[in-house]
Amino acid sequence: MERSAKDHLFQQIALVTQAIANPHRLELLDLLVQTPRSVEQLAQASAMSVANTSQHLQRLKQAGLVVGERQGTTVIYRLTDPVIIRLWYEIRQVALSLLAGAEWALNRYRPQRQQLPTISLAALQAGMPHGDVYLLDVRPLEEFAAGHLPGAVAIPLAELPQRIDELPVDKLIVTYCRGPLCRYADEALLLILASGRRGARLEEGVAEWLLAGYPLAHS
Structure with a gap:
């Protein structure tokens, strides 16, 4: 009885590890960290079919x-608990710290990451109150609306080439997106540097900001 009870306990825990042992499902978690989404929205953001996305969900x-919550005729999926943000963060950190292949893949996905200037959370927080930093959120607008770093201005990456003249020329422009597994901020920073402005990338996103104990702003 004791052995079977213990086996059942570990089987229940394994449901979690089995669920996340898939790259597509990990990407869905990464997207849901940013904001709740429908199946269709998740399918579009992850370049999967709606049917496959639904199965993974x-x-x-x-x-x-x-968990899925019905809003009219649409089911919106969200993370069941903020602790899942920590789970995803730790899985990612372990992979990048211990697996050379993960680091190689990240460099391949973000080929300019080693050359681009970066800024730490501490330096960002020191510069923002003095007006020395212009914080630019280049994620999709629905993600910005769901929660963003305080003081950030939203210009989605797709709109930035046409709106580059809106950016100041006398401040350090800091770009950020979904975190280190997202290259939107890299691409935005390359545009900013090419325009003659000063810039840097914040490697962290909203997940890291929350895990550091800071509140998000909402629009």
Whole structure:
């Protein structure tokens, strides 16, 4: 009885590890960290079919990681608990710290990451109150609206080439997006530097900001 009870306990825990042992489901978690989304929105953002996205969401739901809430005729999926942000963060950190292949893949996905100037959270917080830094959120607008770093201005990456003249020329422009696995901020920073402005990338995103104990702003 004791052995079977312990086996059952570990089987229940394994539901979580089995659910996240898939790259597509990890990407869905990464997207849901930013904001709740419908199946269709997640499918578009992850370049998967709606049918495949729905199947992956059901696996995550069975493991208690996401929940679907009906809003009219649409089901909106969200993370069930903020602790899942920590889970995703730690999985990512372990992979990047211990697996050379993960670091190689990140460099391949973000080929300019080693050459671009960066800024730390501490330096960002020191510069913002004095007006020395212009913080630019280049994620999609729905992600910005769901929660963003205080003081940030939203210009989605797709709009930035046409709106580059809106940016100041006398401040350090700091770009950020979904975190280190997102290259939107890199691409935005390259445009900013090419325009003759000063810039830097913040590697962290809203997940890291929350895990550091800071509140998000909402529009």
